[in-house]
Amino acid sequence: MPKRYEELKSQLPVSRLSIDVLLALRVLYDKPENEVKLQQEMAELSHDPSKLEREYRSEWEAYVLRELVLDLKQNTQRSPATFIDSVLSRIESLKESCPYYKAYKQQISEAKSAEDGSTALFPVPWRQQLMMLLLPVTAVKPLKPAE
Helix, strand or coil: CCHHHHHHHHHCCHHHCCHHHHHHHHHHCCCCCCCCCHHHHHHHHCCCCCHHHHHHHHHHHHHHHHHHHHHHHHCCCCCHHHHHHHHHHHHHHHHHHCHHHHHHHHHHHHHHHHHCCCCCCCCCCHHHHHHHHHHHHHHCCCCCCCC
16 A cells, blocks of 8 residues: 555544444445454344444444545545545435444444443534544545556
């Protein structure tokens, strides 16, 4: 992976995302050929809610980070603003129409309440979290045809 993508990877603040936004990105970038099946992980949450923070969060952060950088890499001819708009619109579409996401979100809510019984008092809005995550993308220069 070119140096600029490695640098970008180190700058994307996925650890600051709420679990709901992280889940949406995990669902967005899920692929049928994945070794670790998201559906299986979600089923395991009903038996062991502590896995959400103990295991899955860090795995999902690494997965989303890798897939986001690959997505950007495959769209090097697009401007950063166009790429960001694309991710935002795909997330909005997923939130509204993906039955898997809705079911998984419910399972996450149940796991969180079973784990600690608390909720965030002032949750950061989705769009603000996604913009914070994607802001470093604006520093990536589009590839020139010779690169």
